[in-house]
Amino acid sequence: MxxxxxxxxxxxxxxxxxxxxxxxxxxxxxxxxxxxANVEDALNRLSHFPPKPGLGERKSSELVRIAELARLGQLCIPxxxxxxxxxxxxxxxxxxxxxxxxxxxxxxxxxxxxxxxxxxxxxxxxxxxxxxxxxxxxxxxxxxxxxxxxxxxxxxxxxxxxxxxxxxxxxxxxxxxxxxxxxxxxxxxxxxxxxxxxxxxxxxxxxxxxxxxxxxxxxxxxxxxxxxxxxxxxxxxxxxxxxxxxxxxxxxxxxxxxxxxxxxxxxxxxxxxxxxxxxxxxxxxxxxxxxxxxxxxxxxxxPLRGQDWKEFGDRYWEYQFVKNPGPLTPAIRAAWYRASAGNPGFASTSFVLAQRLEIGGREQLDAASFERVRYTEMATLGPAVQALRRGDPRSLMGFDDLLPRSDTGSLMDLFTGVPRPNPEGKGPDAGEFEDFATGVSTSxxxxxxxxxxxxxxxxx
Missing domain, CATH: 3.40.50.300 (P-loop containing nucleotide triphosphate hydrolases)
Incomplete structure (x- = not known):
């Protein structure tokens, strides 16, 4: 070979x-x-769950835990x-x-x-x-x-x-x-x-x-x-x-x-x-x-709805790097949805950014964590999130134009810790916003x- x-x-x-x-x-x-041999095998191949943080990791320094958030870039949920x-x-x-x-x-x-x-x-x-x-x-x-x-x-x-x-x-x-x-x-x-x-x-x-x-x-x-x-x-x-x-x-x-x-x-x-x-x-x-x-x-x-949204959230919630992880309550799910409209890329990013804000601070995730992310780090994505929540064809047709390229590139850097590779050599923000938070990482x-x-x- x-x-x-x-x-x-x-x-x-x-x-x-x-x-x-x-x-x-x-x-x-x-x-x-x-x-x-069958679709189940295909979905198993598509699945990837990196190691979940343990008690010892949650006691690590702020810088170490923030760096470990990049591990979520490897998470792939069928x-x-x-x-x-x-x-x-x-x-x-x-x-x-x-x-x-x-x-x-x-x-x-x-x-x-x-x-x-x-x-x-x-x-x-x-x-x-x-x-x-x-x-x-x-x-x-x-x-x-x-x-x-x-x-x-x-x-x-x-x-x-x-x-x-x-x-x-x-x-x-x-x-x-x-x-x-x-x-x-x-x-x-x-x-x-x-x-x-x-x-x-x-x-x-x-x-x-x-x-x-x-x-x-x-x-x-x-x-x-x-x-x-x-x-x-x-x-x-x-x-x-x-x-x-x-x-x-x-x-x-x-x-x-x-x-x-x-x-x-x-x-x-x-x-x-x-x-x-x-x-x-x-x-x-x-x-x-x-x-x-x-x-x-x-x-x-x-966008994810119903049981798909529940399963997605349950999987991600196991990757809390804050010192005081809590349960995923209905109020938190609702706030998380308001920040992402069920878009996997937005949901992944808001989850990571919420932890970045709380590590070294309150050291816990709750509804307020996601509301804070929604109105600060992800505020420029607000029109795109609203378009998703409305779901009408006219709004979705113009969805790409609602994505500020420079901000999405910066969010990608925050998520992975490294600049986003660009296959066409036209700057870090070239190409669509596609999957910037759920992309297949190098590992x-x-x-x-x-x-x-x-x-x-x-x-x-």
Missing amino acids: NGISSTSYMSIAARYEHSGSGVTPGNPLIDALPLD LKAHNKASIQLNRLIKQAYERRNPFSVEDLQRRHLIALTDASSVPLAVSPDDKALVLAILGVSGSGKSTFADAFGLPFNVVIEHRSHADRSLNLRQIPWLKLRMPHDGTLKALCTQFFARVDSILGSTNYAQAARSVRLLRHIAPLMQQVVTAISLGVLVLDEFQNLRSAKGEELHMLLEFLLTLSKVTGVAIVIIGTPAIDQVLPKRVRAKLGLSTAGECGFA FTKSRQSTAKDRVSHRN
Whole structure:
């Protein structure tokens, strides 16, 4: 097993196991996937509970306890939305490969036609019967969409090396899962540039980005993209922050959407779009359905209510670092909800900030702690919280614009103790507010990678 450390992808030898009901056996691209046996296993993988503070830790100095609050960045609680999305994503990955058995005549013909195209070729035509495979995951910033996608996709961050299957030669590489961020300008050129650079980084032995730079006309990039997707047998292409399409203009928007749908139809790759309600400003739900941007369904990550909110609060309440931890009373739950409106990101942050205020002071958490946070540290998020509590589509559509970027970046620093990494190099506050308090931390990612390695080693 050779690690690809620069990208957190691992190169592994293919080991084949039939993936269960609903899947025809004998497709190596499916049988080699590190799929979970059931949804319960998937949710267990998504769960992560760091050590709870004990009596000794609560007696530690103020500075030590404040530093230990960063431990909450590793806490990941499975919710009902995770259950539904896990089922759909597990199904989606299999669907992406069902028509792509490399031993079938149809797939051999498709691969041959795609390989024959070049940058100057007219993109391959698609049949009206070919359907794009697109799943939409939508929810406001801080609802946990990106956290979920990162945790779910971690076992699939592998390069599967196929050499033979059932005594038949099979020489290909398979990347089941690839996640990108929709560029801030929402342009096709920026997205394709990011894709080729990412693939080069994962494989370490290709130079697709340079080949793409030699393509002079943007419409000629489609054949190259189709070739690369086919060459790496890509299963799922995940596009986070899809609401950045708001920055695309007229023809550019139409070109990008047509490009993605054609890519899925021609190559069979499944596409997952992750975005906020702001996407409705340019692509209302009826338009998404008409275009085929939700053919595999939609998953909604709504604010927590009822039993979900109770379970979320009960889990977090076990991580009190104040010297005098008390019970989680109805009054405290209500004040906590007023500060967060049930948004997991806001709730996590208000819980951490409430403790920061009380450590070295009253050394206890109560309703007043959350009210104080609501009107001080998180006051600038008040309009966003109110929009969540109202819950009407118009308010939620403009939710992103209610988030003050500089303040959310500062809150992230308070929560984790370190500046927020930025994948696009546009300053600490670039990108959406998404999951800043519930993001997968470095230690969480490493622990999940270890789990994936152990699982692959066990299968081998």
